[in-house]
Amino acid sequence: MGTSPIWGSRPKTRGLVLDVIRAVRASSRVELAAATGLTGATISEVVRELMADGLVIEAGRGGPTGGKPRTLVQLNPQARYSVGVQFERNTCVIVVVDLAGRQVARTSFRGLVKPPEQALALVASQVEALLATAGVDRDKVLGVGLVGYGPQDRRTGSLLTPQPTDEWLGYPVAPRLAEDLRLPVLLDNDAAAAAIGEYWLGAVDARSTYACIYMATGIGGGVVVAGQVYRGSSSNSVEIGHISVDIDGDECSCGNAGCLENYAGPSAVVRQALAMPGLAQRLALDPAGDDFLMEFARIAAAANAGDGEARGLVERSARYLGCAAVTLAGLFDVDTIVLAGPSFAVAGSIYQAVIQREVDRRTFARRAHPVRVVPSVNGADAAAIGGAALVLQSELVLGPPEESLRPALS
Amino acid sequence: MGTSPIWGSRPKTRGLVLDVIRAVRASSRVELAAATGLTGATISEVVRELMADGLVIEAGRGGPTGGKPRTLVQLNPQARYSVGVQFERNTCVIVVVDLAGRQVARTSFRGLVKPPEQALALVASQVEALLATAGVDRDKVLGVGLVGYGPQDRRTGSLLTPQPTDEWLGYPVAPRLAEDLRLPVLLDNDAAAAAIGEYWLGAVDARSTYACIYMATGIGGGVVVAGQVYRGSSSNSVEIGHISVDIDGDECSCGNAGCLENYAGPSAVVRQALAMPGLAQRLALDPAGDDFLMEFARIAAAANAGDGEARGLVERSARYLGCAAVTLAGLFDVDTIVLAGPSFAVAGSIYQAVIQREVDRRTFARRAHPVRVVPSVNGADAAAIGGAALVLQSELVLGPPEESLRPALS
Numbered sequence: 001m002g003t004s005p006i007w008g009s010r011p012k013t014r015g016l017v018l019d020v021i022r023a024v025r026a027s028s029r030v031e032l033a034a035a036t037g038l039t040g041a042t043i044s045e046v047v048r049e050l051m052a053d054g055l056v057i058e059a060g061r062g063g064p065t066g067g068k069p070r071t072l073v074q075l076n077p078q079a080r081y082s083v084g085v086q087f088e089r090n091t092c093v094i095v096v097v098d099l100a101g102r103q104v105a106r107t108s109f110r111g112l113v114k115p116p117e118q119a120l121a122l123v124a125s126q127v128e129a130l131l132a133t134a135g136v137d138r139d140k141v142l143g144v145g146l147v148g149y150g151p152q153d154r155r156t157g158s159l160l161t162p163q164p165t166d167e168w169l170g171y172p173v174a175p176r177l178a179e180d181l182r183l184p185v186l187l188d189n190d191a192a193a194a195a196i197g198e199y200w201l202g203a204v205d206a207r208s209t210y211a212c213i214y215m216a217t218g219i220g221g222g223v224v225v226a227g228q229v230y231r232g233s234s235s236n237s238v239e240i241g242h243i244s245v246d247i248d249g250d251e252c253s254c255g256n257a258g259c260l261e262n263y264a265g266p267s268a269v270v271r272q273a274l275a276m277p278g279l280a281q282r283l284a285l286d287p288a289g290d291d292f293l294m295e296f297a298r299i300a301a302a303a304n305a306g307d308g309e310a311r312g313l314v315e316r317s318a319r320y321l322g323c324a325a326v327t328l329a330g331l332f333d334v335d336t337i338v339l340a341g342p343s344f345a346v347a348g349s350i351y352q353a354v355i356q357r358e359v360d361r362r363t364f365a366r367r368a369h370p371v372r373v374v375p376s377v378n379g380a381d382a383a384a385i386g387g388a389a390l391v392l393q394s395e396l397v398l399g400p401p402e403e404s405l406r407p408a409l410s
Numbered sequence: 411m412g413t414s415p416i417w418g419s420r421p422k423t424r425g426l427v428l429d430v431i432r433a434v435r436a437s438s439r440v441e442l443a444a445a446t447g448l449t450g451a452t453i454s455e456v457v458r459e460l461m462a463d464g465l466v467i468e469a470g471r472g473g474p475t476g477g478k479p480r481t482l483v484q485l486n487p488q489a490r491y492s493v494g495v496q497f498e499r500n501t502c503v504i505v506v507v508d509l510a511g512r513q514v515a516r517t518s519f520r521g522l523v524k525p526p527e528q529a530l531a532l533v534a535s536q537v538e539a540l541l542a543t544a545g546v547d548r549d550k551v552l553g554v555g556l557v558g559y560g561p562q563d564r565r566t567g568s569l570l571t572p573q574p575t576d577e578w579l580g581y582p583v584a585p586r587l588a589e590d591l592r593l594p595v596l597l598d599n600d601a602a603a604a605a606i607g608e609y610w611l612g613a614v615d616a617r618s619t620y621a622c623i624y625m626a627t628g629i630g631g632g633v634v635v636a637g638q639v640y641r642g643s644s645s646n647s648v649e650i651g652h653i654s655v656d657i658d659g660d661e662c663s664c665g666n667a668g669c670l671e672n673y674a675g676p677s678a679v680v681r682q683a684l685a686m687p688g689l690a691q692r693l694a695l696d697p698a699g700d701d702f703l704m705e706f707a708r709i710a711a712a713a714n715a716g717d718g719e720a721r722g723l724v725e726r727s728a729r730y731l732g733c734a735a736v737t738l739a740g741l742f743d744v745d746t747i748v749l750a751g752p753s754f755a756v757a758g759s760i761y762q763a764v765i766q767r768e769v770d771r772r773t774f775a776r777r778a779h780p781v782r783v784v785p786s787v788n789g790a791d792a793a794a795i796g797g798a799a800l801v802l803q804s805e806l807v808l809g810p811p812e813e814s815l816r817p818a819l820s
Contacts, residue, residue, distance in 0.1 A: 247730065
């Protein structure tokens with residue numbers, strides 16, 4: 001797909017127009033010209049091309065603007081699909097989304113803690129099965145967004161961390177999955193993906209600079225500036241889970257000391273709860289449980305239900321996240337912070353309230369503008385849906401990706 | 411100057427070509443075409459225009475590339491000048507730089523702690539005097555870059571903090587200085603300015619994503635991505651001095667708790683030194699001194715000279731800055747961290763060594779690429795020189811600034 005016909009003769013203009021149609025949902029050609037700064041003739045030609053490819057359809061008429069009524073165009077959600085695959089420590093979520101970024105099928109399974117070739121073969125078979133179940137035509141699938149924790153080497157499509165097992169360090173996960181599936185595969189960060197998912201779904205203003213805090217087993221971050229992921233030197237940016245909140249804190253496996261994740265993350269909350277005998281017994285927490293996200297969900301549910309000790313622990317976690325949110329706001333000068341991922345699913349409203357309070361009180365530039373803290377529109381599956389949205393954006397809006405960022409199909 | 415003739419008919423192309431000439435110092439037309447992707451004909455035309463304006467001059471011949479020898483062109487440093495004005499708590503540094511970003515004149519004075527109209531009148535008279543002393547033709551001065559601490563409102567050219575006195579909060583400092591001087595005045599952050607100064611002087615690779623930690627009385631930060639300042643929502647980004655390094659630390663005047671500045675900054679080091687009777691006496695530190703930067707410089711000099719206690723304090727400060735540098739590296743994924751400003755002037759090599767060590771050990775993505783810690787090429791005056799460089803970049807490379815970011819001359 002390196003020279004996909006989808007780009008037509010002028011990829012940038014096409015991408016621009018398509019992105020405006022996506023953002024405003026239904027638009028007349030006159031409005032498109034105004035929004036893009038392109039001439040009416042160019043808009044007409046590009047819209048004709050997009051309609052010929054089936055990406056855009058006519059959608060009734062808007063009100064007259066003095067002269068004849070305007071024909072509206074909108075995305076054709078069924079024209080293309082993409083797949084999002086999210087790796088967690090031991091679990092995998094796969095979603096299929098349509099062109100509008102809406103989820104049309106989902107599956108999840110455990111069992112990634114094995115050598116990468118075996119795990120990836122399992123993922124490939126699950127993707128095939130999900131596409132078949134959803135009845136999605138393979139020809140309409142643009143690609144796969146494979147997302148997970150960092151650090152990563154996006155150019156080679158490999159992980160720069162020995163997780164979940166040592167064999168994964170440096171293993172070319174994206175090219176290998178691409179080979180198995182015969183589809184383009186992008187590797188990206190889960191939190192960056194979650195951040196772009198918000199944008200593709202139209203949940204944030206297109207000109208916004210915003211951050212996403214993504215909490216699953218770990219804590220990650222993503223920043224989006226005017227619709228594009230902030231990348232930095234090597235796409236290993238916004239690792240908010242591994243900033244130090246205590247310079248004299250315990251060493252983390254990442255090399256740093258006092259990392260946020262070890263104070264605010266689900267495993268920290270579970271550890272703190274297990275040290276409180278009354279709470280641990282009340283919630284029947286299992287010190288030997290192999291899935292601390294389930295134990296964490298129980299604590300979060302108890303916090304919601306008014307258990308004082310559980311609520312204290314969740315609020316403590318939220319306060320640390322609030323501290324990190326203030327750091328994100330102070331460094332990236334964001335106008336919005338989105339909370340995404342499975343670990344905000346149960347006690348999200350407690351987290352949102354505490355983090356908003358901390359940000360309101362402590363952000364340096366609060367005289368310049370407020371910073372809103374909001375839950376993700378994609379909730380617990382934000383990373384997987386975002387991974388699929390990254391493919392849509394990459395293939396349809398940003399222009400043909402640099403070859404170096406797309407593992408070649410062999 | 412809103413419609414300055416300097417832009418010619420195609421501002422973007424002109425800015426692009428000029429920036430390549432600046433970066434490579436001397437370049438043939440063939441090399442310019444290769445570096446910019448523009449045609450030889452366009453390059454010839456743009457170079458002709460730039461030469462007609464005096465911005466570019468011929469500079470001998472390069473080696474032949476098969477055919478005839480190539481005529482080289484380079485910036486004409488004396489073609490234009492700009493002024494950088496740096497506000498500190500009580501002091502002001504003013505520099506005049508040439509088109510190459512080199513300082514041609516400098517002055518500094520105290521006495522800013524007064525109502526803004528009086529302080530700005532003083533600044534204006536000092537700028538006039540400096541230009542006269544330097545013998546710089548007013549017609550060749552592109553403008554003034556006024557830089558200082560944040561938060562700021564760049565659109566209105568005003569400060570969003572009641573410093574140095576309450577009357578400064580919201581006062582339109584940039585338009586007022588522009589009126590006094592009859593020159594365009596940009597207001598910007600001191601650390602962002604220091605960061606761009608490195609770029610304009612050619613000290614960093616043009617494609618680099620790098621950060622600057624700027625330490626004067628306070629601590630600020632700036633990030634540059636491919637030659638442009640990272641701005642965020644309101645240009646109040648990278649406020650590294652006000653990230654929390656201790657969630658339970660003392661309240662800071664900014665609203666946050668445990669701010670880096672209160673642990674690592676010069677006033678913190680002086681406070682710690684005054685609490686050590688032996689050291690305070692040995693260095694004749696003045697607890698009632700009104701300029702703690704002088705006391706801090708004495709401690710830094712003693713650290714360099716091998717005083718164990720002084721060195722311990724400087725290393726402690728450096729360790730906190732190292733922690734912040736790891737946060738910067740982890741969030742912005744930078745390849746270089748530049749140390750700039752007067753408070754690195756004396757013990758810069760201690761700071762550089764400690765911060766480099768912390769970054770090497772603790773950065774999450776160290777498998778992706780190293781992060782270099784380097785001193786600023788502009789040293790103690792980095793912010794003032796950078797302020798002038800921001801004007802050069804804004805006027806010559808980035809295209810005519812948005813009117814809203816340039817206070818209109820009345």
